[in-house]
Amino acid sequence: MIFWIILAVIFSIVAWISLGSQRSILGTLPTRTILMQCGIIILGLATSIPIYLHLGRAEIAEFAADHKDVDFSNPTTSSAFMLNELKKAVLKSPNNLLLRQNLTKSYLILGLYTEAKTSAEELIMISPNNVNSLLIMADIAVASNRGIFNQEARELVTKVLKIEPENSNGLILKGLDLKQKNKTNEALVAWRKALVTLPPTSNLKKELNLLITAESQQAVKEAITDQNKAAENSFNLSVKVLQEKALNTKWKPQDTIFITTHYLDSPRIPITASRRFAGDLPFEITIDENSIMGVRKNLNPAKSIFVKVRVSESGDTQEQKSDKTVKSTPFLVTEKNQIQLILP
Template sequence: MDNDLDALRRQLQQLKDLHEAGTLGADAYDSARTALEQRIVALVMQAPAAAPASTPAAPKLPRALVLGVGAATLVLAIGGYLWTGSPQLALAPVPASVATAASGAQGIGQAEIEAMVGTLQQRLQEQPDDAEGWLMLGRSYAVLGRHAEAVPAYRRSLALRPNDAALLSDMADALAMVNGRSLAGEPTTLVEQALKLDPDNMKALSLAGSAAFDRSDYATAVKHWERVAALAAPDSPWLPRVRESIAEARSRGGMPPAAAVAAAPPAATAGPNASGAAGTPGATIRGTVTLAAALRAKAAPEDTVFVFARPAEGPRMPLAIVRKQVKDLPFEFVLDDTTAMSPASRLSTQTRVVVSARISKSGDAMPQPGDLSGQSAPLALDPKGNTGLRVEIGQVVTP
């Protein structure tokens, strides 16, 4: 589950990057972000999986950074493109079927993407001069792992739009995958062209660093990857891996360790919450959850108990969450930024929250009829921490 959750969080950061770069319109960003946040909620509320595999010795920047577009983002982008003719999704609502595919709790499958790819192929037969369409097709093939098919799609797009740094980087990545993950030759040439057009293109920088590392040019790898680290948002989930790669390149190249990188800024700098307030740095909520005596017969010992905080105003996306079982009741809980759902949605970004507790027989992320629930009154967060909160589960969820 951790790997899947990390991937979703990376996709959430990718959406933010695309939006801030002006590539993704505000409406499309809000729609796609909501879909991803719903999937994060669903995944976090599932039982934990086995520990992730160990990191390979030779550092490579995360594929999410290299690919640049995650599956959920891509499904929304393709769907919006087919619906509106614009990959930015900003001109019209995304069809319900597309939003459902992107937000389904079981994740996005290959079948959903392949169906959209088939429709996209048909459109390109009718509109062969559509550079955006060929780019979208290439990225679709890349997400599906069909890199040999991605290359000619990228070439068609590049012929129509030759001075596009992002497109050059995408094609370099696909060619490298076809060549056994080697960036030597044409991929490196494409990356160099991309950096001439856009010296701060993060994907091109990451690929250039990998190419330099592969040829044992560790100083150049460090230069490119340190630029990636400088450009990345402080809360980017893949930033620690970038720093690990920098440290490894410095070590292999006999260079001294880099000066300590400043830690991510405190949560209060993350920006205003939905009400316009600046947030509550250091926010912590400690309390106890109990089950009303009248409902004890309706709950089994193995039923799942979710305790979560959400904004008192604005989106209902949980900010922090813990998971227990009925047999643990009554139990004490702690909610803070270490139990956050995503780096972009943390308890410390708020000033007022509501704390809820819910017993789910199915373990489903979404409330179901027959679930048992309870919640606190709106709670003003105290920078010194809130303690002594009591939440009683005393209601039955109705249809």
């Protein structure tokens, strides 16, 4: 037991000094160097047991003497050695679930996705309903897909939560998937549920709490922004166009009717433009922010606008002397949502 503890500490310290401190698993996706660093530390702990079982109660000096060709001060060399020892242990005990899970996770941490997937498939064969095995497989599916959840990962997470509805890791993964789908509020529900299941002293709980706080604040900001945009783009005007029946003016069915809106201070430039035909009379159209032309995103609520209806026999977009025109009285965008214009 003493040998195992000392060996684990030695490997961890060497890796830590060589590579630096690790990043949060809930932070930015780690680089390959960070992955190597985390892998070495975890492998140091994960492989101490099989090494100990394999060698028996050997003294550290005896162990070092038997492995003179291994430079344990080199992170790459030591990680390769430890991974190899773990593989040997799995070969000796192929049905040992913990050893297989550690081996599969080690492949994943070191970025060996092909080996990780093969190992995970073997793991699932001997433990098809083990939630830890399913979660490892889900991690591999996401990591090998550049951090993006795919259908395989979603199905694995769903299976985990079907077996253990309050599994914290499963809920965290579910939240991450929902976040990628821009379903922040649903993601927060999953993360808050996971938060309850984690021990009070858990570092993961602290990190998850920070993530929830940050995402909640962002969700509030986005909601306020959406509300402001909705307020800015609340322009929605119904325009009803009729023909004066008392007059005997007759339009040809193919005559074009242009319905445009303009700012009072710049009447020559239309804000919106719609086209109908005399044969459509009477008719009603709706003008809203989607009708706005050009680079404008919304109307200036402080400016007055008016609606112009023009009947053109030629159908020319440029106004002709023979055209018949009628204009509404000016009004602010927020003052009206319906007007009626009667053609002479």
